[in-house]
Amino acid sequence: MTVPACQVCGSTAVAPYHADAQGALYRCPACTFVFLHPIPSAEVQAGLYEAEGIGARYFPKAERKLARARGRMSKLQRLAPRGRFLDAGCNGGFMVEAARQAGFEAVGVEPDPASIAWAKEHFPANRFVVATLEQFADTARGAEMFDAVYCSEVIEHAPDANRFAAALASVMRPGAALYLTTPDIGHWRRPPLARWDAYKPPEHCLYFTPRSLTRLLRKHGLAVAERAFAWKPGIKVMARRV
Numbered sequence: 001m002t003v004p005a006c007q008v009c010g011s012t013a014v015a016p017y018h019a020d021a022q023g024a025l026y027r028c029p030a031c032t033f034v035f036l037h038p039i040p041s042a043e044v045q046a047g048l049y050e051a052e053g054i055g056a057r058y059f060p061k062a063e064r065k066l067a068r069a070r071g072r073m074s075k076l077q078r079l080a081p082r083g084r085f086l087d088a089g090c091n092g093g094f095m096v097e098a099a100r101q102a103g104f105e106a107v108g109v110e111p112d113p114a115s116i117a118w119a120k121e122h123f124p125a126n127r128f129v130v131a132t133l134e135q136f137a138d139t140a141r142g143a144e145m146f147d148a149v150y151c152s153e154v155i156e157h158a159p160d161a162n163r164f165a166a167a168l169a170s171v172m173r174p175g176a177a178l179y180l181t182t183p184d185i186g187h188w189r190r191p192p193l194a195r196w197d198a199y200k201p202p203e204h205c206l207y208f209t210p211r212s213l214t215r216l217l218r219k220h221g222l223a224v225a226e227r228a229f230a231w232k233p234g235i236k237v238m239a240r241r242v
């Protein structure tokens, strides 16, 4: 089996990193990016969502989720005080509602139809679309531009890092702000993979460190402006569309 070049930096010196019954991870020593290979087909990935069930979603602690969303929204507003807001992978729509309450015209996209149904029912003043970010960006073709984009625990699901980052950049106006979170495989407190809740192949295909994430975003015109200190093995960054 040939292993592809690193999606982030293009190095061909990619080496085996971890393998078990769930799949095999490879790591690029040049930029620290780790990825699942082979990556499951789109059909298999779609099946993973269906396997979770199309039944009604229930979001416990909705008030607390909304309160946390308001806190994150105020951080994002330091870089993007007003305008149009997009949550790429919006789940139950908590950030979308927090953005609307903060004065934004807010849109949420999410591939899980049951989550979108819940969001529409509970936060009806917003617009919600059943789609992946990549599908949404492809359909928009530049007609949907945003001033603030939030993308939390989504990029690790993407099969193609460049396609995902390009889709993010394509819906952001020059100067627009991005708040992105994803697990940190290089974090000093990350448990062994077998016991790490973020190690989830084949749902999680891409495993970043702050360094590899910064490099990927930069390649697509997104300059990291701030990175929060994290006690837990996760990355929180704010970036600007240059």
Ligand SMILES: [Zn+2]
Pocket (backbone or CB within 6 Å): 006, 007, 008, 009, 010, 011, 028, 029, 030, 031, 032, 033
């Ligand atoms: Zn690399």
